[in-house]
Amino acid sequence: MRSSAMRDLMAITARPEVISLAGGLPDTSTFPPATFAAQMTRIAQESAAEALQYGPTEGFDATKSAVRMVMDAEGMSPDLDDIIVTTGGQQALDLIAKTLVDPGDVVICEAPTYPGAVPVFSSYEADTHQVAIDGDGMRIDELEATCERLQAEGRRPKFIYSVPSFQNPAGVTLSLERRRRLVELARRRQILLVEDNPYGLLRYEGEPVPPLYQLDGGDYVIYVGTLSKILSPGIRIGWAVAPPPVMEKIALGKQATDLCTSTLAQYFALEYFGAGRWREYIDSLREIYRSRRDAMLEALERNFPRQATWTRPGGGLFVWATLPDYIDTSDLLAKALRENVAFVPGAAAYVDGRRGINSMRLNFSSSTEDEIREGVRRIGVVVSEQVELYETITSEHRLPESPGPASSGEVVPLRPPRRED
């Protein structure tokens, strides 16, 4: 087992003087306290005994119907029997790995991948292979080559894990053309795809792209969703949608883990969705986060040296910045913390912990625009110091291989991660 770099960081960044661009926290202060109070009061008055009781392992049918309503907003309509309500999307990932992975089994994911998935795969002793991404998401040609190489070794991946929309950590979105190719590859090679989609509804510009689950019809795609980013991470409600043979085992795994997802939290979610205003709340989040994203992109433009590049996400919560390859962002974080600002070093998003050392994940959802501007300014100072120091020592003036941020379009291409021998 290994520690999640982000959980360690959260302890440090809890200090009030630190501007944290490190977490992946939604801004829960936007949820009206009066609505929360009214909903919890109604539960206490009308359903106290049920809300305080155990519930079914798979979750209440009413909760599953709410989940289906959320999925319907992105064009998906699974059978209720194929849904299990979990303690956050994180538990869904854990249960999927618990169900499918024996020690040494191959799992494929993106490079960089969701940092919270790294400890999941390693705790089940998966042999995790990463496939590079660019501005259009996972490189399907590289994925195909990886599958081919593994097949030559007589090994078949247990699943391919992807965050196709507004990826954590890179903010990029898998293009429609690549989505089609990915679903076709999974079908042809008979490999399960795990689609993790916490951010699909947090789109700030452009047209929605269909989820892999919708394109595939749910035959090869195991879908993972969560209410964390569109309602609250504190209630810990997520879900998985899987074909019946896999679902059966996931439910057994959940029985062993926690018997059922919090009944009280499910009752709260039901009150909330019953009130029928959930789309409006997401719209309000999109407005706020769009402005914060813009503040971050402007601040990066103003404060980061020209040697740096970064993505321009059309949604989600994160920007991924790449610095010259002589800067190790884990070392840089120590300097940044002295300036009371934090980010997630890129190495957390790589399984071997060595690649991506010159990149960083920056979150724009949980700080105000002023904090974002000040936080990016402080990071810009420590980055510029490193660049100047390097250039003074080596008399070198290096420019990035890829162009700076695009003036239009969703993202700039990511530079391929540095490969270590």
Ligand SMILES: Cc1ncc(COP(=O)(O)O)c(C=O)c1O
């Ligand atoms: C890609 C991804 N998957 C899963 C999760 C876990 O979310 P939760 O357990 O709060 O539903 C997160 C949280 O940041 C995430 O970004």
